Amino acid sequence: MIEIEKLCCAYEDELVLKDVDLILPENEFTVLAGPNGAGKSTLIYALLGFLKPRKGKVRIFGRPLYSYKRIELARLIAFVPQESIFQFDYPVRDIVLMGRYPYLGLTQNWMAEDYEAVDKVLQQLSLQDLAHRFYSQLSGGEKQRVLIARALAQDTHYIFLDETLSQLDINHQIDIMILLRKILAENKKGILLISHNLNLSANFADRMVFLSRGRILGSGTPEDMMKPELLKELFGIELLTMLNPLSGKPNILYPGMK
Structure with missing residues (x-):
């Protein structure tokens, strides 16, 4: 469980997060929503330890966030950014293998269990046919699936995703939400997604x-x-x-011109 208590974060003199109280349980799909500039990405960066709070507490499984080493945090929380730019073009399988970095031993060599974990994730996310394709050759939806696969191979308790849907067509947005529900059901991870699509969020999220x-x-x-x-x-x-007649969840009715 991640516990956030009276968290305040700032960039220079501008206070961005103000007395945030929140609990993120495992095995729950949570969507974080709000207008641009509300502090959504800032909250995720603070939980990842990238941004030191001005005040407040963050506890992960009862321990203060800053009592964890970076390698320990990387075994607890995986992060899927809105977009990843690689210095070199890698095959899909190599990118998913990057999720195993927190488990590299003293020899800094991949072990059999790392390759097994990657192959298992590729199969789970139906990416076997793309395993040897280069990342630059993929569509936007395929790239997001690969980044989620990398996070899943990291074998963490939580996966955080920053606006994963924002640059995708509606069919790919739905595919990603279905995929996240599948990961939740099969892997029992806590999922935190920043999203502006409130209707999709309401249809798929627990909270x-x-x-x-x-x-x-x-x-x-x-x-x-x-x-x-x-x-x-x-x-x-x-x-x-x-109420959406298909999902039974409340959805927004968008106004139009009469």
């Missing part, structure tokens, strides 16, 4: 967390959070919702 101006506006099930009054407070506009 939604709304962040506004550096503060937690609310946290709860999609049924708890996808309410017009909360959405207005979050985005400043009137938004109606109704």
Whole structure:
């Protein structure tokens, strides 16, 4: 379990996160949503240890975040950025193998179990046919699947994803959300996804967390959070919702011209 208590973070003199209280259990799919500049990515960077808080506490499995060495944190939390740029072009299998770096021994050589872990992930995510393709040759959706595969090969308790859906077509967005649900069911990991697609989030997530101006506006099930009054407070506009007949979850009705 990750426990966040009164967390405050800043860039120079600008306070970005303000007294954030949040618990991230294992085996739960959480979506972090909010307007641009709300502090969503900042929160993830703080939880990864990349940004030192001004005040507050972060505990991972009961231990303070900063009591962990980097290699220990890399065995607990995997991170999927919005986009990865590699200095060289690598085959898919080699990129997934990078997820095994936290387990390299003193010899700094890959072991049989590393290759076995990679092959297992490639099979689980149906990437076997792409294993020897170069990353530059993949579509946007395929690239995201490969980055998620790398995180899965890292064999952590949590996977954090920063706007993984933002540059994908709707079919690939749905594919990624289905994939994340599959990972949750089969691997029992805690998943934290930053997303602007509230309807997809409501359809697939266990919990939604709304962040506004550096503060937690609310946290709860999609049924708890996808309410017009909360959405207005979050985005400043009137938004109606109704139950999606396919998922049974509340979805936003977007206005149009009459």
